[in-house]
Amino acid sequence: MHELGIAQSIVEIAEKNANQQGARRVLEVTIEVGALSGVMAESLEFCFEACCSDTLLEGCVLKIEPVPARARCRECYQEYTLINYFDSCPACNNPVSDMLSGEELRIKEMEID
Amino acid sequence: MCIDCGCAAPDHHHHHDEPQMGKTIRIEEDLLAKNNRLANGNRHFFAGHGLFVLNLVSSPGSGKTTILEQTLTELKGELGFAVLEGDQQTSNDADRIAATGVPAHQINTGAGCHLDAHMVGHGVEHFDLSQTDILMIENVGNLVCPASFDLGEDYKVSVLSVTEGEDKPLKYPQMFRASDVMLINKIDLLPHLRFDVEKCKEYARRVHPGIRIFEISCYSGDGLEQWYDWLREQVAKKKA
Numbered sequence: 054m055h056e057l058g059i060a061q062s063i064v065e066i067a068e069k070n071a072n073q074q075g076a077r078r079v080l081e082v083t084i085e086v087g088a089l090s091g092v093m094a095e096s097l098e099f100c101f102e103a104c105c106s107d108t109l110l111e112g113c114v115l116k117i118e119p120v121p122a123r124a125r126c127r128e129c130y131q132e133y134t135l136i137n138y139f140d141s142c143p144a145c146n147n148p149v150s151d152m153l154s155g156e157e158l159r160i161k162e163m164e165i166d
Numbered sequence: 167m168c169i170d171c172g173c174a175a176p177d178h179h180h181h182h183d184e185p186q187m188g189k190t191i192r193i194e195e196d197l198l199a200k201n202n203r204l205a206n207g208n209r210h211f212f213a214g215h216g217l218f219v220l221n222l223v224s225s226p227g228s229g230k231t232t233i234l235e236q237t238l239t240e241l242k243g244e245l246g247f248a249v250l251e252g253d254q255q256t257s258n259d260a261d262r263i264a265a266t267g268v269p270a271h272q273i274n275t276g277a278g279c280h281l282d283a284h285m286v287g288h289g290v291e292h293f294d295l296s297q298t299d300i301l302m303i304e305n306v307g308n309l310v311c312p313a314s315f316d317l318g319e320d321y322k323v324s325v326l327s328v329t330e331g332e333d334k335p336l337k338y339p340q341m342f343r344a345s346d347v348m349l350i351n352k353i354d355l356l357p358h359l360r361f362d363v364e365k366c367k368e369y370a371r372r373v374h375p376g377i378r379i380f381e382i383s384c385y386s387g388d389g390l391e392q393w394y395d396w397l398r399e400q401v402a403k404k405k406a
Binding site for chain 1 (some may be wrong): 189196313
């Protein structure tokens with residue numbers, strides 16, 4: 054359930070930025086969530102709504118952009134999409150790779166009024 | 167209640183199909199940035215005190231506290247320890263550690279499922295660190311959430327007991343990926359179980375190729391000397 058802490062952190066960052074902009078409210082927040090970031094989108098949405106009440110984000114829409122996990126094989130340099138951390142290279146079956154993306158947990162942009 | 171999304175806002179403002187007239191601003195901030203910032207602060211503080219810091223993670227009941235008790239009892243004569251204990255409730259674990267004569271402080275996370283860098287930063291305020299070589303942080307028993315939260319430690323150490331099943335590293339890859347060390351614990355029970363140690367090690371290496379693995383038992387004492395040697399080595403490196 055660390056999604057609750059993540060949701061609180063979205064609200065905190067969004068409110069700070071909204072205040073800097075002199076916004077009355079935040080309409081929409083877009084976040085990027087990597088496939089291997091360890092965060093469940095459904096759970097995050099649920100927590101987010103609870104965290105928004107009595108803030109500038111009351112009623113705010115949370116837009117989650119999934120980021121696929123990509124890796125590059127250390128043996129043959131083939132790039133491929135990972136479902137699990139331990140997926141081997143589809144070209145040469147080497148299990149050791151470098152992660153290119155998929156661990157993101159980032160607030161990207163927001164819409165304010 | 168909103169009939170579109172079921173949200174609870176009574177006079178709710180968002181209209182799901184209408185375009186909203188607002189101004190878009192870019193933010194590009196990591197959601198764990200605050201924790202990471204505090205963790206870096208901790209890391210700097212630990213370095214200033216020459217502390218070697220381990221973050222012990224596992225599922226509940228894998229034997230983290232017993233490993234600590236055993237390690238402290240046998241090494242406290244030669245190395246200075248301090249222990250932070252993380253649990254949702256009770257000070258039972260800190261009491262067990264304190265009984266070994268090593269300074270311990272309990273952090274209760276309440277509803278929280280993991281320790282974060284902020285709690286640890288304040289937790290160490292309870293210790294006199296001038297006599298401390300190793301800070302052991304026993305995280306909340308949970309193989310999911312603590313993986314995402316850097317505390318400022320040198321290494322995460324995953325404890326996996328042989329009663330849990332050898333495929334834990336594949337089921338909870340994030341944790342074993344984040345850990346540099348794995349302790350396979352309770353190996354004295356192996357004759358009674360169908361736990362395949364070699365397979366377990368292979369699974370862990372699939373998720374984290376460079377992971378260092380110790381096979382130990384606090385009951386028989388098997389493998390502990392290698393674990394202790396590694397701790398001694400790491401402390402010596404810090405002091406060098």
